[in-house]
Amino acid sequence: MFLRTESFRDFLHFYPVVSAIIAFQVIIWLVVGIVPGLGEWIYTTGIGWNLMISQGEYWRLVTPIFLHAGFGHILFNSFSLILFAPALEQMLGKVKFLIVYFTAGIAANILTYIVEPNPMYTHVGASGAIFGLFGLYLFMVFFEKRLIDPQNARLILIISVIGLVMTFFRANINVAGHLFGFIAGFALGPVILRNTQPFSPWKNRRKVKDDDIGFDPNRWNKKRYRYKPYLKPVLFGILIALVLLGFISTLF
Secondary structure (H helix, E strand, C coil): CCCCCCCHHHHHHHCHHHHHHHHHHHHHHHHHHHCCCHHHHHHHHHCEEHHHHHCCCHHHHCHHHHCCCCHHHHHHHHHHHHHHHHHHHHHHCHHHHHHHHHHHHHHHHHHHHHHCCCCCCEECCCHHHHHHHHHHHHHHHHHCHHHCCHHHHHHHHHHHHHHHHHHHHCCCCCHHHHHHHHHHHHHHHHHHCCCCCCCCHHHCCCCCCHHHCCCCCCHHHHCCCCCHHHHHHHHHHHHHHHHHHHHHHCCC
8 A cells, every 4th residue: 555566657657646746846846946036936935924924925825835945855745745645546536635635735834824923934845735644544544444454554653653743843843734734634534535445556557458468488487486475564664664764854
């Protein structure tokens, strides 16, 4: 479910919405960082800025989702999307996935504006939207167990706890955005998960043409090694290690 074994080409084919979101936010980050004038204008016009929102610039409740503060920030958010968003895109479909992602992100920004009293407070990042995905997964863990197996449920619990704890201990974090994004994703569960089917890796298989079916004289040379009993635990450990590295990278 969270082990990405697809090739780059297959990832783009099977998860076009996730791919488009990642590509767009990386492009924006690059433009902000390397294009003088235009990049500065995009950043200053798009950041969540309480003072400007109070003066009617309501697009700032949406645009911060696509902006990031530094390399560690864009790396962690893109890494999180690559790991955890594809399963939801398949399970929910493109439209429902977009509804969850942007509803959580916008709700996080709106509630940040409401609860943060400082008019000069600014924030950027897709973390509210990403925490919304974790909130939806957590709803599955507790109330829709048919949609997530026990091993992946444990992983979601671990990641959710680490994410929420780190929210309070890391500097320069939009605490309200993380919390409210998480709550928004969880709250969407009863509605958005109706008639949802579990993630299936079998759906991510390209159709084989009739011409490709036939006798293969080298079939015995292509026999796989008997590593399957060890594959899942090893990849599971690597996944947790990479997630922890992603969190640590945001500190630098």
